[in-house]
Every structure is written in C-alpha cells, then in structure tokens.
Amino acid sequence: MAKVLVVDDDPAIRQLLSDVLELDGHEVHVAVDGADGVRAFASLRPDFVVLDVMMPHLDGYGVLRSIRVEAASAVPVLLLTAAPDCAARGRESGASYYLAKPFTADEVLFLIDGVLGHETPIADVRAAVDVARGRGYSGYS
Template sequence: MKTILIVEDEETISRVLAVYLKHAGYEVVQAFDGSEGLRSFTELQPDLVLLDVMLPAMDGWEVLKEIREVNSCPVIMLTALGDIDYKLKGLNQGADDYIPKPFIGEEVVARVNAVLRRSTHVLDTESTKQFGSLKINMDSHVVTVNGEKVILTPKDLSLLMFLAERPNRTFTREDLIENVWGMDYDGSDRAVDLSVKRIRQALLDWSSTQGEIRTLRGLGYQFSVYEK
C-alpha cells in the first residue's frame, strides 16, 4: 500500500483529503505545519506528498526545497493562490503537479494516481525495465512511453537497451560502436550521434521530466535517470 503525506494546516481540508485517499486505497499520514511535514517526510519516506503552500512554521516552498535536495519523491502543491506565477514557481522548483483550491476530492485522487504512474522511481523485473513512464521489455524488445508504443529502428533499439541496462554510466562513442555495432563496424562514429538524436526525438514525452540521454562533452553518452 502506498503512503501519501498530506501537509496542510487547515484541518477540515486535510481531513477531507484523507477520507478520499483512504477510500482510494492509500495509507495517509497528516502533518499540520511545514516543520512537522518535513520531519514526517524524513521519518516515513512516503510515496507522494500533498503540500500546501501557505503553512505555519515553514512554508511549502521551503519544504519543497528541502525535499528536492535529498529526494525526487513526487510532490503535488496545494494552494488558494491562483496566479500563474505561483504555479510556474512550484513546477520550476521541482513540484510534479499543482492543484488550486477549491478542488474536488475525486480530482485530487485522480491527480495523485496520475503522478504516481509517471513517477521516476525505477522498477526492474526479470524482463522489463521501467523508468517512470518509459518501459523497455528486454525480451520482446517493446518500448512504450505512457503506454504508447515507441517505434525505433533495430539499431536504435539496441543502443537504447544497452544504455538502459546501465543507467547513469558514461560510454564513449568507441564503447558504443564496439558493444552495439560490433568490432567489425567500419562506418563513421557519426552513426552513434545520429542514433542518439533519433532516440531522443522518440522519447520526447519521457525525457522532458524523468530522464535523458545526456551528452557529456569530451566523455561520451549516458542514460541519465533523475534520482529518487
């Protein structure tokens, strides 16, 4: 059972949220000011945080900043402030979603479900690697993002699978040619650059928020996953 931490100083709102989330099958923990919320987060390591912006002791922006320094746990901001600047501030500081008050309980549950589905937490099974919304079945060679199949050439698929099996490790072009194209390859190393470019284009819906194939100047390429 996944645990949701609600950090909200208005007890009525917190209680209503807790009822809806418990009904949806989540375990719920409540905190009523920023400092208490941060302590609860550190102790419990919840699966998602519903975080109000206007909190006593420590406001939501400060709590979000502290969380993001150590963890990529999904955070949804709650606030009565409807200005677009506040929404952008939250998203730019690392929030995963933003729900203005007043809100409907069912909407909050739906947003929680959606954010958890695209969480960057990595799930490995015997044949499948999952990085947030990106799934790579290593047996069937099927790649999906948000449930939609991604079409790749055989060589691009081989390159993606090689890198995804070794996240956050850096490989030179020569390494990739040797391991993906083979030692007998006699073409240009530009093939690696072009393959990476095509993969990035195919994974745009994933790479914008959850990870990327990074170019490390002078070093090579890395399948980089945003850490929890």
C-alpha cells in the first residue's frame, strides 16, 4: 500500500498509529520530534505524512514548511492537534487535512485510505483498531 510517516512526540500516539496503519497494510515510519521528522521525510519521501502540531524544538508548522518549501513536496499532510486555531493556520501553512485531538484510529485510517484511493472494509478497520487497543481478535490476543 502506501509509505506513511508519523511524526509525533507522544509515544502512545506513535504506537497506536503505527500499529493501526501497519495492520491496514501500510509501510509505517515514525519520527519522535520535528527535527527527526524533517530528516525522515528527506530520506523516505513518504506517500502521506501524519504530523503533530505541538512538539518541542521544531513544531509541526516548521516541519510542514520544510516539506512544502525546502523539499518542494505536495505530499498529503494530516495535522493532528489539540489547538483550536489549527484549521486556519494549518491551511495557510500548506496542510492538506487536520484532525482535532482526541481522534480515533479509524478516523485516521478512513482519511488516509480515502486520500490514497484505498478502500478498507469496515470489519478490517475495527479489527485493526481492536488490536491496536490491545483487545486482539480471534486468537491474536
């Protein structure tokens, strides 16, 4: 399927997204902060980026600026944020989409699969979310 880069300083969110996206068939790479995200983007050239806004050292807007200006890339970027003013600033910065925290894993899956033209059966999405939340399914718990 697609190569997805997840950039988030929260280890729980990185793990959840990584697990769910891998179970959905995507090749997932993670970055632990903005600077790591810029380096990972340059070397990986992913098909989709999931990017937290509020991170130490280099925030998501700085990473997004690097993607759009320095790398001259139009790759779809999903901003994840708890900040209420993200929609306008994200659009001005070149974000393709945004989701407010808290979000659900299936919202992320539906968005990414929709953007990339992949369809995931609803049962598979629910199974992936259950596994990512540690519930397992049919013998995998």
